[in-house]
Every structure is written in structure tokens, then in C-alpha cells.
Amino acid sequence: MDLLINQNLFIIITILLSSSFSMGLGNEIQNLGQYPLVVSTWPFVEAVRAAWRAVDNGLSAVDSVVEGCSACEELRCDGTVGPGGSPxxxxxxxxxxxxxxxxxxxVGAVAAMRYVKDGIRAARLxxxxxxHTLxxxxKASNFVISMGLPGPTNLSSPESTAKWVKWKDNGCQPNFWKNVLPANSCGPYHPRKLPSFVEGTCSRGSVGGIPSTSSHIDLQNHDTISMAVIDHMGHIAVGTSTNGATFKIPGRVGDGPIAGSSAYADTEVGACGATGDGDIMxxxxxxxQVVESMRLGMEPKLAAEDAIMRITRKYPNFVxxxxAVDKNGVHAxxxxxxxxxxxxxxPVMEDVQVFTVLP
Known part of the structure; x- marks a missing residue:
């Protein structure tokens, strides 16, 4: 037990010392409630700066979200936003x-969009x-090109192609298939006959939790920038952009373009952004849920924790x-x-600050 405690302390100290930005441990540090305000998943600092420049110059919350997420697409943040990643x-x-x-x-959204690199601007169109909403x-590509976005273009990159070739050479492992044959090589796949009890709720809800896809999700495959902006008028908007889970089954749509899952906003209450295993979220x-919990009076910190716990009760291995940010700009x-x-x-910050939350 002492060894485990020492290891955890070492992790915390390392995080604090290694960061070049101001940080708050866990959910304990919140701002003073001023706005305009920009909040984004991950240390996507340049994306937040782009959104801040927009909102600080008087642009609306929606326009500022578009500017911020678009900057992340252009920078190909972590290889999971914009073109050139996650084959x-x-x-x-x-x-x-x-x-x-x-x-x-x-709400405007696009999903599984091919040949067009400007995801957030496509959603805005x-x-x-x-x-429509989605x-x-x-067909989404055809629509946004007809509305003026550049395309068609190849969204792959030398890096994404090399990653895909390496994955193929490894027998297409890991992948998102289940209950199929062949189990440890590339397809085509065929359904594996299952015992009838597998379909029952008792076996799926057994002790240990329901299996999830979270073993594929890590810091290099976490899918999404999710951003919230409160403008000078107090209006709130959110935006997301992602190129999805790496080696996903073609046609898969995650939580990125789903309102209420990856992001949600209500100017009367606040906003939320999420990242991680989108198939579960x-x-x-x-x-x-976070926004509705805040509507009922729950603090952002507790609302965010409650939403995470609701998932982990069913999926203990969830990543x-x-x-969460309320209408006054308090975040957690x-x-x-x-x-x-x-x-x-x-407004009280000289530059973007990065906050760290421990699991």
C-alpha cells in the first residue's frame, strides 16, 4: 500500500513540475466566473487562443467556436482532429x-464525411x-462543397497511410470486431455462432462489467476536440471535430457529431464537452446529463463526476x-x-491555462 501511495504522489509531482502552463489539480480549481470564456478538451492551446482572439474581438460564441476548432483541424491536433489521421x-x-x-x-453536424477537410465549417453550413441537424x-461532402468549401481532396497523409500499413502487417490487430471469424487476422469476417445465453441480460450484466472498446482508446487515440465558448453577451456555443477512432470499421460514427454526447450547450444553464470512448459515451x-444536472442546481464539478460515474457503473473499464462550465463561467x-x-x-488570464484532472 505504501508503495502504491508513493507511486501516486510521484505521478502528481511529475505532472506539476513538467507542465509549462498553470494547472489545477483535479476539479478543485475553478475560475471566478468572468466571461468571455473559452474551454476546450486537452492542451490544445493554439485552438483556444484562436477562439479567444475571435470572441475577444466581438465575434459570437458560435463564430468563435468555429474559429477555435478550425485551428485545431489545421494543426491536426494529436493526429485525431482534422485530415491526415486515424485511418x-x-x-x-x-x-x-x-x-x-x-x-x-x-445544431449542425456532419459524420463520416469524405474528401472535405474542414469539418467544423461543414457543420456550420x-x-x-x-x-436538418446531421x-x-x-452526400455530406457533396453538400458542403456545393456551399463553397474546398474539395474534393484526399484526407489521408503519409503518416496515416504508414500507420495503416503497419496495422495490416500486424494482422489487423487490434480492431473493433467481436464474435467473428477469423479472430486474429484481417477479414473478410464471418459471424461466429454464439451460445444462446450470450444474448441474455444476466450474462452481459455480470460482475466485472460489460466489455467495452476502451482498450483501444489512449492519449494518442482520444478522438475529439470539444470546445465551449461564452461570448460578451453571455451566449454559449459548443463545437467538436474529430477524425474518429483509429482503424474503425468503415462507416462508423462516434459521439463527435451527436448533440448531448460529445458536447451540449444551453445559454440559460451552461455547457459540456467530452472526449474518450465515443462508442460508449x-x-x-x-x-x-451534465447540463441538465446543472439546471437542477448541481455544481459543475459534481455534475461532471456524476455523469462519469453513471457510465462506469455499467462499464468499469471505460476511458x-x-x-463542465456553467453560465457564469465556473468550470470543472x-x-x-x-x-x-x-x-x-x-479575461483574468494572461494566456491559456491548462488544468489537470486525476482519475
Whole structure:
């Protein structure tokens, strides 16, 4: 036990000493409630700076979110945002993105979008020029190109292609298939006959939890930038962008473009952003839960923790994280399965600060 405590202390001290940004441990440090405010998953500092420049110059919350997420796409943040990363089983990169206006509750989103690199701007076009919420696949590409975005273009990169070739050489392992044959090589796959009891709720809900895909999710495969902005008027917007899980089954859509899962905003209450195992999170709509918990009076810290715990009760191996921010700009985070960091810029800060949340 003493050894475990010492190891944990060493991890905490290392995090504090190694960071070049101001940090708060866990959920304990929150800002003073001023806005405008920008909050983003991960130390995507340049993306937060881009959003801050926009909102500080008087742009709306929606416009500022678009500027921030677009900067992350251009920088290819962590290889999981924008073009050039996260190849699917066919070696192709596709884009998921969402933007939500917390004042009008309008949402625009694209999913499994091919040939167009500007995910967040594509999502904005869906919100601006259609009465729909979500457009997917190649038809989404055709729509946004017709609305003026550049394309078609190849979204792969030498790095994503090399990663895919290495994965193929390793027998397509790991992958997201289950209950198929062949089990340890590349497809085509065929269903494996299962005992009838596997379909029962008792076996799936047994002690130890329901199996999840979180073994594939780590700090280099965490999917999403999720960003919230409160503008000078107090209006709130959120946006997300991702190129999805690496080696996903083609056509897969994660939680990135799903309102209430990767992000949610209501100007009357606050906002939430999430990152991690999107296939699990979208089953719980954690960001919708966070905002509704804050509506009922729960503090951002407790609302974020409660949403994470609701997932881990069913999926103990879940890997993911949430930030919550109320309408006054008070923010907090919660996570499970990894150490989470989120970035903040407010009027009382000289530059972006990165906050660290321990699982």
C-alpha cells in the first residue's frame, strides 16, 4: 500500500513540475466566473487562443467556436482532429464534426464525411443553410462543397497511410470486431455462432462489467476536440471535430457529431464537452446529463463526476473525460481511466491555462 501511495504522489509531482502552463489539480480549481470564456478538451492551446482572439474581438460564441476548432483541424491536433489521421480499416480518413448554438438550440453536424477537410465549417453550413441537424457520408461532402468549401481532396497523409500499413502487417490487430471469424487476422469476417445465453441480460450484466472498446482508446487515440465558448453577451456555443477512432470499421460514427454526447450547450444553464470512448459515451449522452444536472442546481464539478460515474457503473473499464462550465463561467472536469487535461482562457488570464484532472 505504501508503495502504491508513493507511486501516486510521484505521478502528481511529475505532472506539476513538467507542465509549462498553470494547472489545477483535479476539479478543485475553478475560475471566478468572468466571461468571455473559452474551454476546450486537452492542451490544445493554439485552438483556444484562436477562439479567444475571435470572441475577444466581438465575434459570437458560435463564430468563435468555429474559429477555435478550425485551428485545431489545421494543426491536426494529436493526429485525431482534422485530415491526415486515424485511418479506418480501408486506410481512409473521414471527418465528424458538430456545432451547437446554446441560445437558439440549433445544431449542425456532419459524420463520416469524405474528401472535405474542414469539418467544423461543414457543420456550420448544415446549421446555416438547412433545416436538418446531421448529414452524413459522401452526400455530406457533396453538400458542403456545393456551399463553397474546398474539395474534393484526399484526407489521408503519409503518416496515416504508414500507420495503416503497419496495422495490416500486424494482422489487423487490434480492431473493433467481436464474435467473428477469423479472430486474429484481417477479414473478410464471418459471424461466429454464439451460445444462446450470450444474448441474455444476466450474462452481459455480470460482475466485472460489460466489455467495452476502451482498450483501444489512449492519449494518442482520444478522438475529439470539444470546445465551449461564452461570448460578451453571455451566449454559449459548443463545437467538436474529430477524425474518429483509429482503424474503425468503415462507416462508423462516434459521439463527435451527436448533440448531448460529445458536447451540449444551453445559454440559460451552461455547457459540456467530452472526449474518450465515443462508442460508449453516446449510449449515455453524458453532456446532456451534465447540463441538465446543472439546471437542477448541481455544481459543475459534481455534475461532471456524476455523469462519469453513471457510465462506469455499467462499464468499469471505460476511458473518457468531461468538462463542465456553467453560465457564469465556473468550470470543472472529471475523468476515468486516464489523466485528463483541459484548457481555459478567461479575461483574468494572461494566456491559456491548462488544468489537470486525476482519475
Amino acid at each position: 479506418d480499416e480501408n486506410g481512409e480518413t473521414t471527418i465528424d464534426a458538430l456545432v451547437m448554438d446554446g441560445t437558439t438550440m440549433e 448544415v446549421m446555416q443553410h438547412t433545416q 448529414i452524413v457520408g459522401e 453516446m449510449r449515455f449522452l453524458p453532456c446532456y 473518457g473525460a468531461i468538462f 472536469g472529471a475523468c476515468h481511466g486516464w489523466i485528463f487535461q483541459y484548457s481555459v482562457r478567461s
